[in-house]
Amino acid sequence: MADERTKQVGAFLARQGILVAFVLFMIGFALANHRFVAIDNILGVVRSSAILGVMALGVTFVVISGNLDLSVGSMMSFSTIVVLDLHDKLGPALAIPAMFAMTLALGALIGFLVGYLRLNSLIVTLGMLSAIHGLTLTYSGGKNMDIADKAGTWFGGIGRGSVLGIPGPILIFGLLALVLGVTLAKTPFGRKVYAVGGNGTAAIFSGIPRARVVFMTYLVSSFCVATAGLLQASRSLGSQNTVGQGLELEVLAAVILGGASLLGGSGTVFKTVVGVLILGFIQNGLLLVGLEFYVQYVVTWIIIILAVWLDVAAKRGRILSPIA
Amino acid sequence: MQKDTRARLIKDGAIWGFIVLELIFFSVAGHFLSLSENAFMDLENMLLLLKQSAPIGIIALGMTMVMINGNIDLSVGAIFALSAVVMLDSMGWAVFAPLGDWVIPISWALALLTGMALGAINGLIVWKTGVDAFIVTLGSMLGFRGLVFMYNGEQPTFHLNWTMVDMAQASVFGLQTPSLVLIACTAIVWWILNKTIHGRNVYAVGDNREAAVNAGIRVGPHMMINFVIIGFLAALSSVVFYSASGSVNPNDGMLYELWVITAVVLGGTKLTGGKGSVIATFGGVIAIQLLRKGLGHIGADTAMVSLVIGSILIVVLYLDKQLNRKGAEDLKL
Numbered sequence: 001m002a003d004e005r006t007k008q009v010g011a012f013l014a015r016q017g018i019l020v021a022f023v024l025f026m027i028g029f030a031l032a033n034h035r036f037v038a039i040d041n042i043l044g045v046v047r048s049s050a051i052l053g054v055m056a057l058g059v060t061f062v063v064i065s066g067n068l069d070l071s072v073g074s075m076m077s078f079s080t081i082v083v084l085d086l087h088d089k090l091g092p093a094l095a096i097p098a099m100f101a102m103t104l105a106l107g108a109l110i111g112f113l114v115g116y117l118r119l120n121s122l123i124v125t126l127g128m129l130s131a132i133h134g135l136t137l138t139y140s141g142g143k144n145m146d147i148a149d150k151a152g153t154w155f156g157g158i159g160r161g162s163v164l165g166i167p168g169p170i171l172i173f174g175l176l177a178l179v180l181g182v183t184l185a186k187t188p189f190g191r192k193v194y195a196v197g198g199n200g201t202a203a204i205f206s207g208i209p210r211a212r213v214v215f216m217t218y219l220v221s222s223f224c225v226a227t228a229g230l231l232q233a234s235r236s237l238g239s240q241n242t243v244g245q246g247l248e249l250e251v252l253a254a255v256i257l258g259g260a261s262l263l264g265g266s267g268t269v270f271k272t273v274v275g276v277l278i279l280g281f282i283q284n285g286l287l288l289v290g291l292e293f294y295v296q297y298v299v300t301w302i303i304i305i306l307a308v309w310l311d312v313a314a315k316r317g318r319i320l321s322p323i324a
Numbered sequence: 325m326q327k328d329t330r331a332r333l334i335k336d337g338a339i340w341g342f343i344v345l346e347l348i349f350f351s352v353a354g355h356f357l358s359l360s361e362n363a364f365m366d367l368e369n370m371l372l373l374l375k376q377s378a379p380i381g382i383i384a385l386g387m388t389m390v391m392i393n394g395n396i397d398l399s400v401g402a403i404f405a406l407s408a409v410v411m412l413d414s415m416g417w418a419v420f421a422p423l424g425d426w427v428i429p430i431s432w433a434l435a436l437l438t439g440m441a442l443g444a445i446n447g448l449i450v451w452k453t454g455v456d457a458f459i460v461t462l463g464s465m466l467g468f469r470g471l472v473f474m475y476n477g478e479q480p481t482f483h484l485n486w487t488m489v490d491m492a493q494a495s496v497f498g499l500q501t502p503s504l505v506l507i508a509c510t511a512i513v514w515w516i517l518n519k520t521i522h523g524r525n526v527y528a529v530g531d532n533r534e535a536a537v538n539a540g541i542r543v544g545p546h547m548m549i550n551f552v553i554i555g556f557l558a559a560l561s562s563v564v565f566y567s568a569s570g571s572v573n574p575n576d577g578m579l580y581e582l583w584v585i586t587a588v589v590l591g592g593t594k595l596t597g598g599k600g601s602v603i604a605t606f607g608g609v610i611a612i613q614l615l616r617k618g619l620g621h622i623g624a625d626t627a628m629v630s631l632v633i634g635s636i637l638i639v640v641l642y643l644d645k646q647l648n649r650k651g652a653e654d655l656k657l
Contacts, residue, residue: 256462
């Protein structure tokens with residue numbers, strides 16, 4: 001009986017552990033520094049997490065379908081550079097769709113390689129990380145990209161403006177999270193993504209076009225990357241061509257923290273958002289307590305391991321791994 | 325049967341064939357395109373190439389073991405940096421001041437111990453928690469990098485010791501220390517993988533973990549030893565490199581994991597474990613360095629290098645899949 005109860009508590013913690021941890025964190029930091037829960041601080045944290053968050057939304061789809069996407073960082077640099085460059089050549093109204101089309105084309109290429117040719121996603125996206133980096137450098141000629149007339153364009157309004165006091169990036173992040181969350185949880189496509197990640201063979205036998213579903217997840221991911229690039233470009237109005245470097249692993253950390261399994265088949269958009277916010281608030285909280293920015297790396301490390309360990313332990317019903 | 329042998333020969337020889345192709349291409353193309361007077365394939369250039377391959381190459385040897393084992397290690401870049409910080413910082417410690425130049429071997433030992441300890445942490449977590457190595461080392465990649473920063477803030481750590489620089493740049497038959505270390509390590513890791521019980525277990529565990537457990541292999545400690553080995557090799561790579569340069573930035577070694585994995589995969593080692601060869605990894609390391617140098621020789625910029633290496637990685641993956649295709653496995657996902 002007591003065993004039963006321990007199991008139930010364990011199962012609850014495994015399902016909602018990340019939320020519990022999140023709440024505990026917020027309370028802890030709030031007690032340490034009152035400024036932490038001030039509304040402008042919270043808005044600031046969410047705004048600065050938005051770019052990472054938007055990318056994490058797309059990667060959630062890819063991870064649930066049982067694949068990885070390590071190319072999002074360098075793809076984000078690409079879309080940022082492209083939109084900044086085209087802004088001066090075509091004007092913002094044309095530059096944005098053109099950039100989306102180019103980024104989606106890259107996503108389609110990856111989707112084709114992983115979905116239809118069934119190549120290992122880790123290596124394909126590792127290769128694409130390098131290839132897209134090269135593409136970006138070639139495109140920009142190795143130079144930083146700047147918008148010539150920064151004051152006279154509405155382009156900056158997307159990343160810098162706000163509606164009813166809510167900053168633009170938060171609005172876009174929230175809207176995208178809502179749309180993608182509903183897509184994943186409530187539509188046939190979303191169910192297929194879970195099916196393909198949960199058991200690919202079974203999915204094929206039940207008539208789900210695995211290749212097309214995987215292809216679509218990479219399109220979703222590249223769409224999110226393009227959005228992130230747009231936010232980055234419009235917030236800074238100028239950029240280095242390595243702006244997204246290393247983000248792919250931070251994005252993955254947020255998705256994993258949200259409880260998506262790398263084996264595929266589990267995870268939700270909502271939990272990914274929580275994962276992103278946890279990373280953002282930890283960073284902010286540690287800074288407010290007076291610690292250096294790099295302390296967050298160590299804290300993130302410990303939290304990721306504990307979160308995944310809790311998840312794995314609850315599933316197998318014991319804390320330590322049974323392997324001898 | 326004969327067809328099988330031929331397919332195997334193509335696969336095993338592929339990386340060397342690729343290297344030969346690169347050599348021919350860059351020699352011919354260099355003749356027309358290069359601004360430099362020197363031939364691409366001159367001895368000095370090739371020796372330099374070997375030396376430049378060493379930092380990535382030494383780590384790639386350990387990565388081969390870990391990947392044959394069915395795991396992966398994303399934290400090698402951070403281990404590389406932290407070992408260097410420990411080595412260069414410890415040389416200035418007051419405790420060691422009376423030792424004079426004898427501080428060098430002690431600092432080296434401290435750096436290597438750091439690498440082994442970090443590897444042991446990874447291995448222990450993988451063993452005891454049962455969390456996938458990809459996630460564990462993704463976490464420690466961040467965590468170890470954090471430790472690098474916490475050690476010395478955002479400042480570079482430096483200590484120049486001319487005796488040490490001389491040792492790092494000593495040469496035998498034209499081969500400098502880094503090249504010698506790379507070759508020696510390749511030989512040792514080859515010996516471990518092919519001639520020892522531990523090596524046989526590396527393949528067994530990677531091929532089928534269940535079966536390995538049933539055969540009585542203690543999989544947990546076994547995997548931990550491999551993580552200690554890759555930690556050691558990452559630290560050794562760092563010792564070789566920073567003994568010559570004498571200064572490390574806290575961001576050094578970032579993205580090394582990606583370069584290393586690229587080299588290992590080019591060498592034909594499977595991510596799923598069970599297959600792979602350290603000699604082929606050596607080939608993969610040389611092939612990448614050759615590509616970087618060759619493209620530089622014919623006047624291409626770094627952008628082109630990234631583009632080409634990324635594309636080649638994907639093409640190799642595709643060809644490998646075609647060569648390995650068997651009717652029964654077609655539906656395997």
